[in-house]
Amino acid sequence: MRRVTARVKRMKRTLLTTGLLLGGLALAACGSAGPGVQARQAGDTTPTTTPETTTTTAAPATTAAPATTVAPATAPAQPPCTDEALGAAYAPQHGNTAALRAQSCEGGWATSSEGHGYGPPTFTLYRAEGDHWVVVNHSAAKLCEGQGVPPDVAPRIGCDT
Amino acid sequence: MRKFILLAAGVLLSVGTLAACVGGPPPPPPTDPHDVLTVGDSVSFSLGCALGDPGEIAGIPPGSCPSTPDYSTHNDWVGACTMTPGTLSLYNGGTAGAPNCNSVPAGSRNLTWQDEANFFVPRVVVINTAGWEIQDRFFSFSQPPDGQWGANNQFFNNIAAQYTNQLFNAINAFRSSPRDPVVLIANAPYIDPPQPLPAPGSVPAGVECSWWEPNDGGPPVSQGPDCTGDSTPGSGGQWRSPTGNTSYRSSHGKLDQLNAMINQVKSQYFGGDPKVQVFNFKKHFNGTNNDYNDYVCPPPNDFTVTPDPLTHNCAITNPSPGVVPAILARAPDKGHLSPAGTTDILKPYLDQCVRSKLGLGGGVPASCT
Numbered sequence: 001m002r003r004v005t006a007r008v009k010r011m012k013r014t015l016l017t018t019g020l021l022l023g024g025l026a027l028a029a030c031g032s033a034g035p036g037v038q039a040r041q042a043g044d045t046t047p048t049t050t051p052e053t054t055t056t057t058a059a060p061a062t063t064a065a066p067a068t069t070v071a072p073a074t075a076p077a078q079p080p081c082t083d084e085a086l087g088a089a090y091a092p093q094h095g096n097t098a099a100l101r102a103q104s105c106e107g108g109w110a111t112s113s114e115g116h117g118y119g120p121p122t123f124t125l126y127r128a129e130g131d132h133w134v135v136v137n138h139s140a141a142k143l144c145e146g147q148g149v150p151p152d153v154a155p156r157i158g159c160d161t
Numbered sequence: 162m163r164k165f166i167l168l169a170a171g172v173l174l175s176v177g178t179l180a181a182c183v184g185g186p187p188p189p190p191p192t193d194p195h196d197v198l199t200v201g202d203s204v205s206f207s208l209g210c211a212l213g214d215p216g217e218i219a220g221i222p223p224g225s226c227p228s229t230p231d232y233s234t235h236n237d238w239v240g241a242c243t244m245t246p247g248t249l250s251l252y253n254g255g256t257a258g259a260p261n262c263n264s265v266p267a268g269s270r271n272l273t274w275q276d277e278a279n280f281f282v283p284r285v286v287v288i289n290t291a292g293w294e295i296q297d298r299f300f301s302f303s304q305p306p307d308g309q310w311g312a313n314n315q316f317f318n319n320i321a322a323q324y325t326n327q328l329f330n331a332i333n334a335f336r337s338s339p340r341d342p343v344v345l346i347a348n349a350p351y352i353d354p355p356q357p358l359p360a361p362g363s364v365p366a367g368v369e370c371s372w373w374e375p376n377d378g379g380p381p382v383s384q385g386p387d388c389t390g391d392s393t394p395g396s397g398g399q400w401r402s403p404t405g406n407t408s409y410r411s412s413h414g415k416l417d418q419l420n421a422m423i424n425q426v427k428s429q430y431f432g433g434d435p436k437v438q439v440f441n442f443k444k445h446f447n448g449t450n451n452d453y454n455d456y457v458c459p460p461p462n463d464f465t466v467t468p469d470p471l472t473h474n475c476a477i478t479n480p481s482p483g484v485v486p487a488i489l490a491r492a493p494d495k496g497h498l499s500p501a502g503t504t505d506i507l508k509p510y511l512d513q514c515v516r517s518k519l520g521l522g523g524g525v526p527a528s529c530t
Contacts, residue, residue: 099360101493113492117364118240120206140225141210143500158489158499
């Protein structure tokens with residue numbers, strides 16, 4: 001009888017320890033659940049991208065709000081859409097700007113074309129940062145795809161989509 | 162028995178040695194097979210690029226012209242390339258031998274078009290020359306230049322005859338190349354250069370400001386900033402006759418004639434050959450008004466819908482009703498295509514056309530026409 005009681009006590013201790021461990025693990029899992037994509041387990045049918053979607057949807061809403069309300073009054077003007085303004089961004093990376101011509105600027109994005117004698121021109125994509133332009137890409141044809149140019153702006157500045 | 166084996170071995174050795182001395186047939190010339198070969202001038206760069214190869218253009222990252230795993234392309238554009246022989250009457254008043262990249266070895270490989278056809282053994286060839294074809298020429302050194310597009314006299318007959326003869330020869334050369342290729346002759350969209358080109362400093366002295374083919378109905382004023390109407394550095398100054406004895410003729414009229422000659426060569430000499438076809442390049446850039454346009458509605462509405470001149474929006478019904486932004490299709494020089502013009506307007510049609518010729522999935526024969 002005493003042996004049975006002792007065994008029951010041992011079992012209780014084991015169960016308690018296991019429960020504490022499991023609870024700890026569960027807590028740890030809760031605490032560590034962040035925006036990152038979780039490792040997908042075999043047989044898991046839950047889409048792994050759900051947490052990321054939630055996070056990325058929330059983020060722009062937070063940052064977009066002030067822009068929507070404040071933009072008309074405080075947003076800095078787009079840098080000038082001139083050969084000189086675009087050339088100032090182009091020159092440090094690509095050199096000679098003698099044959100650089102502004103193509104189009106809209107919505108904080110711009111393109112220029114660079115002549116090469118009898119050859120076809122090359123093109124450069126810029127993004128406005130404050131009062132100046134920054135070179136984003138340089139190419140002969142595939143210039144803008146994947147560079148973040150908004151789809152309603154890209155065609156208007158001669159950008160491939 | 163041993164003697165017999167020795168004798169047989171001796172005979173075999175002798176025969177082998179003799180065969181090696183006499184030699185077999187000469188080895189075949191080296192080839193680098195590509196499915197598609199594009200040839201022409203700097204505007205033709207866009208045709209080869211749309212099909213996946215930038216050709217020899219310096220200073221751009223690989224991947225500027227994304228290729229498809231379905232077919233391979235060699236882009237053999239050569240700046241200022243023309244088929245028509247003779248001596249160019251340059252806009253700056255000088256003269257220069259016509260850069261006949263079809264018959265004179267050109268490019269870093271130093272090949273003629275015939276050489277290219279034999280080396281790349283294409284299954285489809287795309288030809289496109291225009292901008293420098295329509296420049297006045299001297300065939301004899303009489304004054305004025307005796308080759309003139311846009312005229313309606315013997316000078317036009319001279320240059321049209323020379324051009325059609327060269328185009329006929331080029332098509333024949335490609336058609337007789339080893340893999341019996343389809344030959345697509347791309348016609349030419351309108352151009353509207355606002356100033357003479359090329360810019361001083363970008364080419365050797367003497368050939369700067371040497372080409373100007375405006376679209377305007379009458380002689381325009383140069384908008385600069387590289388070349389004036391007098392071919393000096395700067396802006397301003399009206400178009401004037403380079404030789405002093407020619408009249409202004411718009412590139413609009415010249416290209417109409419050139420494109421008509423392309424159709425004539427096809428119908429007159431290759432009418433019964435389904436492997437010679439005109440690729441309707443101009444249809445996708447000339448818009449509904451059949452004129453030069455900076456902005457074009459995106460496919461499939463490029464030749465059916467006119468962009469609003471102020472908003473550059475297109476009110477479309479195909480594939481569904483709505484308003485979409487028009488595409489800025491041309492470079493600031495108003496001759497070459499913009500990245501969007503190459504990738505989002507030209508490429509869908511040319512790719513579908515070429516696929517149909519190669520028998521690949523996604524081919525649409527109607528996209529050629």
